[in-house]
Amino acid sequence: xxxxxxxxxxxxxxxxxxxxxxxxxxxxxxxxxxxxxxxxxxxxxxxxxxxxxxxxxxxxxxxxxxxxxxxxxxxxxxxxxxxxxxxxxxxxxxxxxxxxxxxxxxxxxxxxxxxxxxxxxxxxxxxxxxxxxxxxxxxxxxxxxxxxxxxxxxxxxxxxxxxxxxxxxxxxxxxxxxxxxxxxxxxxxxxxxxxxxxxxxxxxxxxxxxxxxxxxxxxxxxxxxxxxxxxxxxxxxxxxxxxxxxxxxxxxxxxxxxxxxxxxxxxxxxxxxxxxxxxxxxxxxxxxxxxxxxxxxxxxxxxxxxxxxxxxxxxxxxxxxxxxxxxxxxxxxxxxxxxxxxxxxxxxxxxxxxxxxxxxxxxxxxxxxxxxxxxxxxxxxxxxxxxxxxxxxxxxxxxxxxxxxxxxxxxxxxxxxxxxxxxxxxxxxxxxxxxxxxxxxxxxxxxxxxxxxxxxxxxxxxxxxxxxxxxxxxxxxxxxxxxxxxxxxxxxxxxxxxxxxxxxxxxxxxxxxxxxxxxxxxxxxxxxxxxxxxxxxxxxxxxxxxxxxxxxxxxxxxxxxxxxxxxxxxxxxxxxxxxxxxxxxxxxxxxxxxxxxxxxxxxxxxxxxxxxxxxxxxxxxxxxxxxxxxxxxxxxxxxxxxxxxxxxxxxxxxxxxxxxxxxxxxxxxxxxxxxxxxxxxxxxxxxxxxxxxxxxxxxxxxxxxxxxxxxxxxxxxxxxxxxxxxxxxxxxxxxxxxxxxxxxxxxxxxxxxxxxxxxxxxxxxxxxxxxxxxxxxxxxxxxxxxxxxxxxxxxxxxxxxxxxxxxxxxxxxxxxxxxxxxxxxxxxxxxxxxxxxxxxx
Numbered sequence: 001x002x003x004x005x006x007x008x009x010x011x012x013x014x015x016x017x018x019x020x021x022x023x024x025x026x027x028x029x030x031x032x033x034x035x036x037x038x039x040x041x042x043x044x045x046x047x048x049x050x051x052x053x054x055x056x057x058x059x060x061x062x063x064x065x066x067x068x069x070x071x072x073x074x075x076x077x078x079x080x081x082x083x084x085x086x087x088x089x090x091x092x093x094x095x096x097x098x099x100x101x102x103x104x105x106x107x108x109x110x111x112x113x114x115x116x117x118x119x120x121x122x123x124x125x126x127x128x129x130x131x132x133x134x135x136x137x138x139x140x141x142x143x144x145x146x147x148x149x150x151x152x153x154x155x156x157x158x159x160x161x162x163x164x165x166x167x168x169x170x171x172x173x174x175x176x177x178x179x180x181x182x183x184x185x186x187x188x189x190x191x192x193x194x195x196x197x198x199x200x201x202x203x204x205x206x207x208x209x210x211x212x213x214x215x216x217x218x219x220x221x222x223x224x225x226x227x228x229x230x231x232x233x234x235x236x237x238x239x240x241x242x243x244x245x246x247x248x249x250x251x252x253x254x255x256x257x258x259x260x261x262x263x264x265x266x267x268x269x270x271x272x273x274x275x276x277x278x279x280x281x282x283x284x285x286x287x288x289x290x291x292x293x294x295x296x297x298x299x300x301x302x303x304x305x306x307x308x309x310x311x312x313x314x315x316x317x318x319x320x321x322x323x324x325x326x327x328x329x330x331x332x333x334x335x336x337x338x339x340x341x342x343x344x345x346x347x348x349x350x351x352x353x354x355x356x357x358x359x360x361x362x363x364x365x366x367x368x369x370x371x372x373x374x375x376x377x378x379x380x381x382x383x384x385x386x387x388x389x390x391x392x393x394x395x396x397x398x399x400x401x402x403x404x405x406x407x408x409x410x411x412x413x414x415x416x417x418x419x420x421x422x423x424x425x426x427x428x429x430x431x432x433x434x435x436x437x438x439x440x441x442x443x444x445x446x447x448x449x450x451x452x453x454x455x456x457x458x459x460x461x462x463x464x465x466x467x468x469x470x471x472x473x474x475x476x477x478x479x480x481x482x483x484x485x486x487x488x489x490x491x492x493x494x495x496x497x498x499x500x501x502x503x504x505x506x507x508x509x510x511x512x513x514x515x516x517x518x519x520x521x522x523x524x525x526x527x528x529x530x531x532x533x534x535x536x537x538x539x540x541x542x543x544x545x546x547x548x549x550x551x552x553x554x555x556x557x558x559x560x561x562x563x564x565x566x567x568x569x570x571x572x573x574x575x576x577x578x579x580x581x582x583x584x585x586x587x588x589x590x591x592x593x594x595x596x597x598x599x600x601x602x603x604x605x606x607x608x609x610x611x612x613x614x615x616x617x618x619x620x621x622x623x624x625x626x627x628x629x630x631x632x633x634x635x636x637x638x639x640x641x642x643x644x645x646x647x648x649x650x651x652x653x654x655x656x657x658x659x660x661x662x663x664x665x666x667x668x669x670x671x672x673x674x675x676x677x678x679x680x681x682x683x684x685x686x687x688x689x690x691x692x693x694x695x696x697x698x699x700x701x702x703x704x705x706x707x708x709x710x711x712x713x714x715x716x717x718x719x720x721x722x723x724x725x726x727x728x729x730x731x732x733x734x735x736x737x738x739x740x741x742x743x744x745x746x747x748x749x750x751x752x753x754x755x756x757x758x759x760x761x762x763x764x765x766x767x768x769x770x771x772x773x774x775x776x777x778x779x780x781x782x783x784x785x786x787x788x789x790x791x792x793x794x795x796x797x798x799x800x801x802x803x804x805x806x807x808x809x810x811x812x813x814x815x816x817x818x819x820x821x822x823x824x825x826x827x828x829x830x831x832x833x834x835x836x837x838x839x840x841x
Contacts, residue, residue, distance in 0.1 A: 030065065033185070034072045040181045041077070041161050053155035055162040057140075059172035060185030062355045063228035066165040067138050069185065073163060074136050079788065081161070083107050084134040088294030091354075092374065093145040094394060094417065098137075099124065099152060106133055113463060117148060124152035132158040139294060139354065140166045143174050187225025194220060196227065200234035200335075202241075215246045228355060232273045235335040270359045277334060283311050284327050285336055288352050289364040289372060290390040290414045296340060298349045299328055300525075301459070304480040304503055308432050308456035309388075309412060321524075344637075344661050344687050388412040393420050393438075419445060428453060436461035436482065443467060450474040456500075461485035473497035481505070484528075496520060502548070508555040518542035525551040540576040549583060553590040556621070578605040587612050587635075593620035599644050602627040618642065619664075624818055626650040631657055640664040645804070645822045647671045655682025664690040669698040669800030671823055679705025679735075692716035695800035702732035709738050716745040718798075719767050734777040739785040744774065747792045800824075 040056045058066045071086070078084040085105025087098050099120040100112050108127045112120055135153055140146055146164070153162060162180075166172050172182045188196065197216060198207055209216065223229040236249055252272055274282065284306055291297055303324040306312050312324045331337045332347060336356060339347035352360070364370035372390040389410050394417040412432040418440050430452050435441055441462035449455075450471035458475075459482040466487045472478075473494025481498070482505040490511045495501070496519035504523060508530030517523075517539060523546050531537060531554060543549060577600075580589055599622040606629060607613070615638040622642045630636070630653060637659050643650060646667040654663065655677075663686055667675075675691075675698055677683070689710050693700065696718045713736060733742070746767055771789060778787055801824050808815040 030069055030072060033069055033183070034076065037069065037073050037163070037183050038077060040183060041073075041163070051157045051159045053153070053157075053160050053162070055164065055176050055178075055180035056183055057164045057166060057172040057175045057180065058183045058185060059166055059169050061226075062167055063226040063353075064185040064187065065227045066167075066185055068227075070136050070138060070163050070165050074134065077161075078134055079790070080132075081134040082131045083128075086136045086138065088138045089140045089142075089145060089149075090293035091139075091141045092292065092392060092394070093142060095145055095148050096120065098145075098149060102135060102149075102152065103127070106131070106135075121148075121152040125154050128152075128154060128160075129156050130158070131156070131160075133160045134163075135161075136163045136165075138165050140164050140171055140175065141168065143171055146171070146175055188227060188230070189225070190220065193223065193225055193230055196230050197234045197237075200231055201237045202239070209241075211241075212243050212246055215243065215250055219246070219250055228353060231335045232270060235333070236273055236276050238333070267359065270356060273334065273336065274359070274363070277330075277336075280311070280313055281327060281330060283369070285331060286360055286364045286367070286369045287311060287388075288337065289357065289361045289370045290388065290412070291352065292392060292416060293354055293357060294351065296349050296351055299325070299347060300503075301482070302350075303328065305412075305432055305434070305457055308479060310431075385409040390414045391416065391420055393417040430455055432457040434459045436485070438462065441465055453477070456480065458482070463487050468492055468495075470494050476500065479503065483507070483510075491516070512539065514539070515542070518545045521546065522548060524548050527551070527553040529554045531556045537573050537576040541579050544579050544583065546583070547585060549586055551588040552580065552586060553588075554592070556591065556593045574600050574602070574604060581605050581607045581611065581613070585612060588615040589613060590615070590617040591619070591621050592617065599624050601625075602630075605629065607633065614638065616640070619666075625821075626653045628653060630654075634658055636660055638662045642666040644818070645669060645671070645800075645824075646675055647822065648676070651675070651677055651681050657682075658685065660686055662686075662688040666692045666694070668695045668803060669693060670700075673697050673800075674699050674701065676701045676703065677706045678703040681706060683707045684709070686710055688712045688714075690714040690716075693718065695798045695803050697799040697801065700731045702735050704732075704735045706732075707736055710736050711738055712741045712743075713739055714743040716747070718747045719770050731774070731777075733774060734780045737782060739778075739781055740783045742774070742778065742785050742787045743790075744771075744787070745790045745792055746771070 037056055037058065041054060058070055060066050074084065074086055083106035085102045087101040087105065089098060095117055096115075099117065100115075103112055103120065103124055106124075106128065108123065110123065112123065115123070133153075137146070137149065153160070164172070164175050166175070169182075169184075176182050194216065197220060198204065198209065202209075219233055220230065223233060233249065237246060240246065249272070274285070277285070287306065287309065288297065288302075303312075303321060306324050306327070307320050312320045312327070314320065315323055328337075328347075328350070332339045332350065337350040337352055340349040340351055341347060361370075361372060365372070368387060370388045370390055371386045372392075374392050385408065387410065389412065391414070393415065409429055411429055412434075413430065414432070414434040415438040417438065419435075419438055428451070431454060433452065433455060434457065435445075436459035439462055441460065442464045443466055446460075446465070446469055449458075449469055452475065454477050455475050456477050457480045458478060459480070461482075461484065463486065465483070466489075468483070468488060468491065470492045471494070472492065473496075475498065477500055478498050479500055480503040481495075481501060482503075484505045484507055486507070488507070489509050490513075491506070493513060493516065496516045498520070500522055501520055502522050502524040504520070504525070505527050506529075508528045509532075510530060512529075526543075526549065529552065540554075543552065577591065580586065601624050605627065611633060612635050613633050614635050616633070616636060617638075617640040619640050620642060622644050624644055625647060626641070626643065626649075630639075636657055639654075639657070639660060639662070641664070643665060644667070646665070646669070648671060654660070654665075660683070663683075670693075675693070683689075683706065686707055687709055689707060689712070691700070691714075693716070700715070700717065713733070715731075733739070775787065778785055804815065804819060804822070804824055808819060
């Protein structure tokens with residue numbers, strides 16, 4: 001069969017596919033099943049009270065959309081519960097990890113890394129005993145795993161709910177046998193299938209395609225109503241309007257497909273999609289078979305591994321990262337992998353659907369591309385030498401894998417679970433060693449690691465690892481070193497000898513000796529550089545020597561002293577940070593602050609005209625005002641700032657940044673008690689806008705024509721007294737015509753209870769007025785955006801003017817000139833609600 005021309009999107013994910021498996025609700029009418037599942041969760045069963053724990057198990061074969069349905073239900077009803085978690089189980093469950101995922105989801109913040117199953121169960125039961133919780137357990141294969149997990153999910157008579165998904169009807173019945181129901185998934189109707197294939201292939205379900213004749217209908221009959229099969233076919237036919245191309249796909253599937261069903265149908269369709277992609281992309285896809293089911297694969301880590309394995313081919317005028325990123329996006333656009341956390345064209349991670357993973361595991365095994373085994377009770381008997389080894393070992397005992405001679409040609413080793421007893425030292429060809437998901441690794445496991453001379457990628461994550469061997473400096477080919485999640489607090493000096501090291505990932509507690517950073521001349525990415533004291537800021541000057549540096553993440557974790565000494569240190573820090581902006585090749589600069597510090601003035605910074613910054617985060621790092629030079633950052637797409645006080649001039653400057661897509665602002669208030677965004681203020685590319693106003697007394701208003709492309713609006717506002725709102729209730733949201741989603745956190749006289757509807761009469765009058773006005777405005781918008789309200793109790797009411805005056809007094813009056821600029825008069829009468837506690841700065 002002649003291969004079609006390679007169609008690749010070099011940058012970004014197809015805008016019609018930002019979250020394909022979450023958008024099926026609108027595409028194929030999952031609203032009906034969603035309504036039925038919600039009714040099953042709510043209905044009285046066997047005369048039991050609605051306060052009893054209830055379980056609904058969604059059952060059906062692979063590819064029917066069980067996970068999509070569960071996620072839709074979860075997102076719809078989670079606000080009715082005090083806490084919620086969504087956890088994947090998979091065919092080979094790691095119950096400890098699942099319990100930790102549930103604990104993290106429901107907000108249990110204690111460290112659980114070293115707890116065994118029983119300790120986790122006990123802690124979860126204690127935490128959930130007085131809470132109304134919602135938990136989704138996705139992809140349950142095994143009744144034994146359910147029995148253990150269920151022990152942590154107690155029936156506390158608070159109306160808690162559990163949703164499970166499974167391919168096995170017997171498992172579904174067992175899970176729901178005590179106070180539960182089974183919802184059996186059905187294939188898509190023919191009409192919904194047709195809507196889906198046209199929406200995915202052409203971007204419109206109503207497009208007239210009469211020239212294709214009966215071919216679409218014949219294709220759909222062979223897909224059997226399986227959403228995944230339809231999406232796979234549609235991905236091959238993306239933007240293909242010629243009937244000849246549709247005929248080709250139909251003929252390639254063949255007559256035999258019409259007689260097959262279930263897994264056979266999917267295998268045939270996946271084969272067609274697999275062989276439709278070019279060879280270099282097939283290798284990258286097969287490589288994903290090293291990861292287990294439901295594993296969240298971070299894009300950056302995957303790209304680093306692809307590069308170390310030699311799977312990324314050089315192209316003129318493009319970096320290897322850009323090329324690998326285009327591979328990643330192409331696999332998403334072809335529906336071979338599912339994007340995770342997509343924001344305006346870029347996914348931070350991906351996951352492989354179970355059906356596709358099963359398929360590529362088989363292919364990888366057939367071609368001896370990846371050898372994946374369960375270490376328990378297995379040996380390796382193939383005549384082929386292992387090229388890439390993936391081991392899943394959840395056996396608590398010491399497991400011996402096989403004779404070391406089998407590993408002499410292995411290029412890549414990935415271990416999940418517990419360490420295995422095998423020597424890697426004979427494998428001088430080893431390029432990738434990823435034991436970041438292998439718990440129980442100790443310092444002695446790294447002994448003699450310098451003998452892995454050709455190693456390019458090393459990832460560790462065990463808390464039992466406290467140091468790296470001094471001889472690690474002999475790994476002259478090492479490109480990526482990731483020790484995040486270990487207990488390493490200092491790197492050996494020999495790290496500076498790694499002249500090919502381009503990606504370094506450490507914990508913020510890690511210390512670098514003077515002069516080390518300046519010697520890492522090949523460094524392109526550094527996460528996370530921790531600053532524990534003001535003296536450490538001086539070391540930022542060393543980054544000025546790294547001409548290849550593109551990504552830098554800094555975490556400041558120390559309070560500054562009060563008074564004049566703190567102001568002097570703040571000015572010094574401005575100089576050091578300005579050094580970073582002078583790095584012409586720097587693309588992403590993240591500075592986050594976990595401490596209290598003085599605001600900075602950025603006016604003295606003067607980035608070079610060729611500055612290529614795309615992402616700039618100054619989170620928790622307060623500034624006085626938005627500097628004029630920021631408009632010159634023509635490539636800037638993402639900006640996060642904490643501005644002490646927002647002026648109209650700041651809005652104008654921000655709106656003039658030409659490529660800005662995402663903007664997050666935190667501020668205490670606005671000049672004259674208003675923040676107004678006019679239609680003439682720019683923001684022509686902006687799609688996401690977050691604004692948090694920390695004090696009362698500021699009215700927010702969007703004017704006609706403002707932010708014409710904003711799709712997602714996220715507001716965090718204090719709502720106490722109507723007189724502090726200056727008459728504004730709807731905020732002019734009706735003018736944001738492109739909106740599809742609104743998130744609104746209300747801080748005021750309310751309960752910390754997301755089950756309550758803030759529009760009802762029992763709520764504080766100001767909150768009720770604001771939320772009703774927003775809902776009324778939303779109804780006028782063309783996209784009918786989703787609105788999500790959350791509440792945060794805040795009894796005290798700090799007017800921004802009062803707060804600034806108090807802050808100024810406490811710190812020796814250093815804000816006096818700024819108060820005049822912000823039009824905050826020192827003699828103005830305090831606006832604090834009588835009887836309430838005055839807030840602290």
